[in-house]
Amino acid sequence: MIQLIELTVNGERHDLAIEPRRTLVDVLRHDLGLTGTHVGCEHGICGACTVLVDGAPARACLLFAAQVEGAEIRTVESLAEPDGTLNDLQRCFSEHHGLQCGFCTPGMLMLAEGYLAEEPEATKEEIREVVASNLCRCTGYQTIVEAIDDCASRRRAAFQDQLDRSTA
Numbered sequence: 568m569i570q571l572i573e574l575t576v577n578g579e580r581h582d583l584a585i586e587p588r589r590t591l592v593d594v595l596r597h598d599l600g601l602t603g604t605h606v607g608c609e610h611g612i613c614g615a616c617t618v619l620v621d622g623a624p625a626r627a628c629l630l631f632a633a634q635v636e637g638a639e640i641r642t643v644e645s646l647a648e649p650d651g652t653l654n655d656l657q658r659c660f661s662e663h664h665g666l667q668c669g670f671c672t673p674g675m676l677m678l679a680e681g682y683l684a685e686e687p688e689a690t691k692e693e694i695r696e697v698v699a700s701n702l703c704r705c706t707g708y709q710t711i712v713e714a715i716d717d718c719a720s721r722r723r724a725a726f727q728d729q730l731d732r733s734t735a
Contacts, residue, residue, distance in 0.1 A: 572636045576601065577645040585632055592616045592627035595642060603643035603673045607702070614701030617674035618642050624681040643673035646680065656680055656718045665714035667705035674701050679715045687723060691716045 595601045607615035616627040619641040666672040
C-alpha cells in the first residue's frame with residue numbers, strides 16, 4: 568500500500584508517495600537526498616538522527632514520515648546559509664573543536680539548535696545534561712558543551728545589543 572503525504576522540510580514542500588511504514592530518517596536520506604541526518608542505532612538511543620519537528624528535537628528513526636505530515640521539519644542542512652556559510656552554532660562547534668569524526672555532529676547541532684531556541688539562558692550544567700542524551704564516542708562532550716555554551720552567550724549578547732540599539 569502506498570500513501571501520499573506532504574512534508575515541509577527546511578522550508579520546502581515535498582509531495583511523496585511512500586509506504587506508511589517508512590521512517591522519517593529513511594525518507595529524508597533516500598527520497599529527499601538530505602544525507603546530513605545520520606542513521607546510527609535505529610532505536611532512538613544514539614541521537615545521530617535528531618531533527619527538529621515544529622522546533623523541538625526529535626529522533627527521526629522513531630517517527631514514521633506520515634506522522635509528521637503538516638509539521639515543519641528542519642535538518643542539519645537548514646543551518647548553513649544558502650551560500651554555504653556556517654551559522655553561529657556551526658562556527659562555535661568548529662572553533663571549540665566540538666566534533667571529531669563528525670558522525671554525531673548533525674544530531675548534536677540539531678539538538679542544540681532546538682534546545683537553545685527553547686532555553687536561551689541555559690547554563691553549562693543544563694547544556695551538559697541535554698547533550699548527554701546523544702552519544703558521542705570521540706569528544707568526551709566537554710568541547711561540545713563549550714561550543715553550545717559559547718553560542719548561547721553570543722546569541723544573548725547579540726540580542727542585548729539589538730535591545731540596546733532599539734531603545735537608544
